[in-house]
Amino acid sequence: MENDFIEILKDVFEVDEIGFGDRFRDYDSWSSLTNIALIAMLDDEYDIIIDDKEFRGIETVEELFNEIKIRTA
Amino acid sequence: MNDVFTLKGKEILITGASKGIGRSIAVICSKNGAEVHITARNSEGLENTMNLMHTNGHDLHTADLGITEEVNALAKELPILDGLVLNAGIVKTMPVRFIKEEGIDVTFDVNIKGSILLIKQLLKLKKIRENGSICFISSVASKKMTVGNAIYSASKGAINSFTKSLALELAPKGIRVNAVLPGMVKTNILQDSSISEDDLKNHLNKYPIGRFGKPEDISYLVVYLLSNASAWMTGSLLTIDGGYSIS
Numbered sequence: 001m002e003n004d005f006i007e008i009l010k011d012v013f014e015v016d017e018i019g020f021g022d023r024f025r026d027y028d029s030w031s032s033l034t035n036i037a038l039i040a041m042l043d044d045e046y047d048i049i050i051d052d053k054e055f056r057g058i059e060t061v062e063e064l065f066n067e068i069k070i071r072t073a
Numbered sequence: 074m075n076d077v078f079t080l081k082g083k084e085i086l087i088t089g090a091s092k093g094i095g096r097s098i099a100v101i102c103s104k105n106g107a108e109v110h111i112t113a114r115n116s117e118g119l120e121n122t123m124n125l126m127h128t129n130g131h132d133l134h135t136a137d138l139g140i141t142e143e144v145n146a147l148a149k150e151l152p153i154l155d156g157l158v159l160n161a162g163i164v165k166t167m168p169v170r171f172i173k174e175e176g177i178d179v180t181f182d183v184n185i186k187g188s189i190l191l192i193k194q195l196l197k198l199k200k201i202r203e204n205g206s207i208c209f210i211s212s213v214a215s216k217k218m219t220v221g222n223a224i225y226s227a228s229k230g231a232i233n234s235f236t237k238s239l240a241l242e243l244a245p246k247g248i249r250v251n252a253v254l255p256g257m258v259k260t261n262i263l264q265d266s267s268i269s270e271d272d273l274k275n276h277l278n279k280y281p282i283g284r285f286g287k288p289e290d291i292s293y294l295v296v297y298l299l300s301n302a303s304a305w306m307t308g309s310l311l312t313i314d315g316g317y318s319i320s
Contacts, residue, residue, distance in 0.1 A: 012171075032220060032221075032272060033168050033220045033221055034168075036166050036167070036168060036220070036221040037167070037168045037170070037171050037221075040165075040166065040167045040168075040171065041171065044171075044173070052270050052271070053270070
């Protein structure tokens with residue numbers, strides 16, 4: 001699951017490396033479009049509908065991964 | 074008010090009438106004297122719409138416009154109609170790079186294909202009265218683009234072209250076909266999409282009238298299109314967006 005998750009993020013943000021400590025909003029490719037893509041991918045891949053307020057509270061790749069783990073447990 | 078704007082005695086079908094704009098159109102048509110037939114996938118939502126409608130004599134038909142057999146069955150059940158409002162629609166926000174075939178199919182099936190098949194069946198069964206009126210609910214998104222909405226915009230663009238083409242074809246029968254292109258209207262369709270609160274706030278700045286639309290703003294225009302007041306209007310794409318497209 002961890003590898004798939006990292007591959008999805010690489011695809012969304014078009015980067016070669018993703019670190020768990022990364023703040024994904026700091027990526028050069030972060031934009032309203034990648035924001036939409038990320039939320040849509042969470043819905044598609046994990047059946048998670050995350051609302052805007054909650055999403056804004058998630059800052060790092062690790063926090064996002066943990067959120068998915070909790071919700072898919 | 075001259076009663077040229079009334080819908081009294083008219084039989085009107087409204088698709089996607091279980092919530093939002095479709096529900097409002099149904100309620101306001103009923104208040105203007107129409108006999109209203111409503112359809113959607115969600116029968117509970119349809120029941121709620123029925124309860125909000127003025128007077129009796131209306132009926133509901135649960136059907137999924139994405140399924141051809143259900144479209145055909147619906148056409149069979151309906152009486153001869155004076156007006157049709159094709160409002161059923163879905164939004165799926167997704168950058169093109171991540172679009173899946175299934176997402177394209179669902180959007181086009183519901184937003185355009187189901188409506189086309191329904192109209193085709195009704196025409197075949199001679200269930201659209203001469204001098205009737207067909208009204209599509211398109212979107213200003215067919216003309217003014219925002220990122221992430223390519224498939225939605227494309228499906229609404231298809232509605233615009235179909236509207237004009239059908240208008241030409243049905244003009245000899247006196248059947249008029251027009252489309253309404255609303256800007257952002259506050260309905261649940263927004264909550265189902267991936268638009269953030271911040272994006273919505275920023276978007277509001279682009280509306281010179283200073284607010285998003287209410288479902289009834291759209292309904293009053295639809296009532297005009299269904300009434301005899303618009304007898305000379307056909308093939309028109311009517312933008313109604315609080316000034317969004319001129320800002």
